[in-house]
Amino acid sequence: MPTEQKDHIVRSFDEKLRDLRGRVLAMAATAEAQVSDAVRALLTRDRMLAAQVTGRDPALDRMEREIEEAVVLLLALRQPVAIDLRGVVAALKIAKDLERIGDHAKSVARRAGALAALPPTGSMNGFERLAERVKENLRRGLGALEAGDARAARDAWAADEGVDETYNGIVRELLTHMMEDPRSIGPATQLMFAAKSLERIGDHATNVAEAVHFAAIGSALPNERPQADTTGG
């Protein structure tokens, strides 16, 4: 094959890889915005914002499908090897986690919408802390993704513990609240599920970090991070 032609094939493959990467980063940015807005809707009891988050969720589903199609095309047209191949497989995994993150953001937004109609339930300090930690972890995971940095990925992967503690604190507080005031049971269970969704978003941020690590290094991180959800599930 003439060098020129070979160069062209390599270039077009690199372009396709860059395009895939761009799609994953765009999806990550959208997922992050969804989490941010869902949390804001919950904390400020903003029904309109909650509805916007719910309405935007199908865009993430579409993005995931497009990434899947791009991956299948890329694998069918070219045979990427070693680090490129791991990157392509990681893209597929990350897209799925981002889609789940979006799903949980939608859940938080739905709870926020339901809560806006109910009387306020105690302090939201714990929530604010949980949301900050989850968003921070998500930022770290996506930062590692953007940089393709294995060490950053490892750090993001290890950072989830603060989330578990804060989550457990919120559940305990909400339970106490419910026992003291049965009228708070409705809103408090909504909040409990919203907290669980945030905790799950933290888990998926961890998965993203793990996939970035896998793509950069080619080995998975140890599977069991020490878990500290002491509420039972």
Add this chain to the structure above:
Amino acid sequence: MPTEQKDHIVRSFDEKLRDLRGRVLAMAATAEAQVSDAVRALLTRDRMLAAQVTGRDPALDRMEREIEEAVVLLLALRQPVAIDLRGVVAALKIAKDLERIGDHAKSVARRAGALAALPPTGSMNGFERLAERVKENLRRGLGALEAGDARAARDAWAADEGVDETYNGIVRELLTHMMEDPRSIGPATQLMFAAKSLERIGDHATNVAEAVHFAAIGSALPNERPQADTTGG
């Protein structure tokens, strides 16, 4: 290339595909058993069985990692096209859903373990119904997987609605219970999260069906199944 050698390559590729398929089916069987046992532990308040389910979860994580490695190897060594390629990509997606199903089974088992120490909370009829529906959907999804049957996959995909209704009924019942008897708040919230986990298992069974459909037909099912979780999340 001599025909003999070509035959050998095709045969060894087919063997690798069969091996991957076998791994996915084995993982599916394990996930299904985990769900079954977790539900039984919950319904019969069996703490030992709950602990067994929790203890077996790392096996599913390991199986997922092995499937990932097999997929990456298969893609690196061979360049599967069209239906084979979709099958390989679907294997990756299905393994991830099965891992999540296992995670939720572990959550149910943990709740079951915590509940065994608490006084019983109302009737478990709704739960039995929910568990039956979820297990039925899982069986359908895995049946479609085993048969590689697009029509069966489509049926399994459409069958999730019964789960949503039953789940909503349980949540309403538990909320009523909590308001009538604040002592039930602790166990009832555990049950609520267990119900949510079962509902999620139903969602992942739907995803498996979707991936089977994608592998068999090459097109995704419409993304939004009509959703009927009216509890907010």
